[in-house]
Amino acid sequence: MxxxxxxxxxxxxxxxxxxxxxxxxxxxxxxxxxxxxxxxxxxxxxxxxxxxxxxxxxDSDLITTYRAIQDPVLSGKLINFLGKETATKKRHAEMKQMPVRDKLSTALRYYYLNRTSYSGITNKPAWGYREDKSSPPANWGKRILEARGGLQETKITCxxxxxxxxxxxxxxxxxxxxxxxxxxxxxxxxxxxxxxxxxxxxxxxxxxxxxxxxxxxxxxxxxxxxxxxxxxxxxxxxxxxxxxxxxxxxxxxxxxxxxxxxxxxxxxxxxx
Ligand SMILES: C[S@@+](CC[C@H](N)C(=O)[O-])C[C@H]1O[C@@H](n2cnc3c(N)ncnc32)[C@H](O)[C@@H]1O
CATH class of the missing domain: 3.40.50.150 (Vaccinia Virus protein VP39)
Structure with a gap:
């Protein structure tokens, strides 16, 4: 199965x-x-x-990201922003420094770093994206959309x-x-x-x-x-x-x- x-x-x-x-x-x-x-x-x-x-x-950033994915409006915006991203070492370095102001920017930064860092580690993240192995930004939206379905009516706490x-x-x-x-x-x-x-x-x-x-x-x-x-x-x-x-x-x-x-x-x- x-x-x-x-x-x-x-x-x-x-x-x-x-x-x-x-x-x-x-x-x-x-x-x-x-x-x-x-x-x-x-x-x-x-x-x-x-x-x-x-x-x-x-992990509060992880939970904020789950909540953003669960929310139909926020997840739409998240998918839209991530769809314009590129997976590069330079962008990874920028994202690490990006100040977060709200749920959306926290989720954006967390998701980008999770996908492009070594082993998905967002705690002191190190660049770990591999062109030949990693899921490209174009596929991230689909994963988020599927997860949104799975998270409906789920209680999410930190x-x-x-x-x-x-x-x-x-x-x-x-x-x-x-x-x-x-x-x-x-x-x-x-x-x-x-x-x-x-x-x-x-x-x-x-x-x-x-x-x-x-x-x-x-x-x-x-x-x-x-x-x-x-x-x-x-x-x-x-x-x-x-x-x-x-x-x-x-x-x-x-x-x-x-x-x-x-x-x-x-x-x-x-x-x-
Ligand atoms: C082994 S991971 C879980 C992996 C998960 N089963 C999966 O398949 O991805 C352990 C998790 O426990 C969380 N954690 C650590 N201390 C915790 C605590 N005191 N209360 C709740 N969660 C905690 C960590 O943030 C981490 O996400």
């Missing part, structure tokens, strides 16, 4: 893992879906929409993850997908907010208390296994992109999916 794509390139994005993650959202009937660490939203854009949907990230997990719901069944920055992160430079040891512990504490169903992606290591001792572990093996790999090939990694519900494991992963 072909999965819909989000509008961004995103460091740590899970697009390449979707076929492994799909059983985790198909197993749980839910009328509300939350993603507290949405980033580029690979899972959010790929899965069928629930009755109520809520995406969140602490909060710390804890508030999104702990919020009460009036719906019957809530499913939460969490994709926090890795514990043994080679992604430190990738995000605007650092996620420290205390944050990993805080996340586990909130998840231990939640009455909602959740599935959580993490890098596989002893610390995380101990932190989530007692939950269900599925070990996945896939190829992923990381922010500062020296060689440009995809790296093969082991990742855990941790849940508070069970799925039939099939043969895509090992159940631990």
């Amino acid at each position: 072909a999965f819909s794509k989000g509008p961004f390139r995103y460091p740590g994005g899970k697009f390449y893992a979707l076929k492994y993650l799909e059983p985790f959202w198909l197993t749980v009937l839910h009328d509300e879906y939350r993603e507290p660490f949405v980033g580029g939203g690979s899972v959010f854009f790929a899965k069928p929409k629930a009755k109520f949907n809520w995406i969140n990230d602490i 909060l710390d993850f804890e508030r999104v997990i702990s919020a009460e719901s009036t719906n019957t069944s809530v499913l939460i997908y969490l994709d926090p920055p890795y514990y043994q992160a080679d992604q430190k430079r990738a995000y605007t907010h650092s996620f420290l040891g205390g944050d990993h512990i805080r996340l586990a504490k909130v998840l231990k208390k939640t009455k909602f169903k959740f599935f959580l992606s993490y890098d596989d290591n002893q610390f995380i296994r101990q932190l989530y001792n007692g939950f269900n572990f599925y070990r996945l093996k896939w190829f992923y992109n990381t922010a500062n790999l020296k060689n440009k090939k995809r790296n093969q990694g082991h990742e855990l999916v941790i849940t508070n519900y069970r799925i039939g494991s099939g043969n895509l992963f090992e159940t631990l």
Whole structure:
């Protein structure tokens, strides 16, 4: 099955893992879906929409850009401006310096830098557009338009993850997908907010208390296994992109999916 794509390139994005993650959202009937660490939203854009949907990230420029894409007037203007852009090193340098005054200029700058910087990293962005590989400006509008459809009637917030997990719901069944920055992160430079040891512990504490169903992606290591001792572990093996790999090939990694519900494991992963 072909999965819909989000509008961004995103460091740590899970697009390449979707076929492994799909059983985790198909197993749980839910009328509300939350993603507290949405980033580029690979899972959010790929899965069928629930009755109520809520995406969140602490990166305020990313969230302003999602909101601009969701708004029919602003997204029209954004597509129009981006359609006139060229992907050059000179323009990239200008965009980095461009003062932002409002939602539209924030979204314009963010989207341009996301598309033309190394690995889509907008935190201290470095020129990374490749004529032969990168999506050209002429294609950006189509991606934004598709994303606008996917974002209709979605709640979009810029909060710390804890508030999104702990919020009460009036719906019957809530499913939460969490994709926090890795514990043994080679992604430190990738995000605007650092996620420290205390944050990993805080996340586990909130998840231990939640009455909602959740599935959580993490890098596989002893610390995380101990932190989530007692939950269900599925070990996945896939190829992923990381922010500062020296060689440009995809790296093969082991990742855990941790849940508070069970799925039939099939043969895509090992159940631990
Ligand atoms: C691994 S990325 C998510 C990637 C996403 N699943 C995708 O497919 O593109 C982790 C995200 O967590 C966000 N983040 C970091 N600290 C956070 C916090 N305290 N609360 C909410 N989001 C946070 C980062 O800004 C980043 O976008």
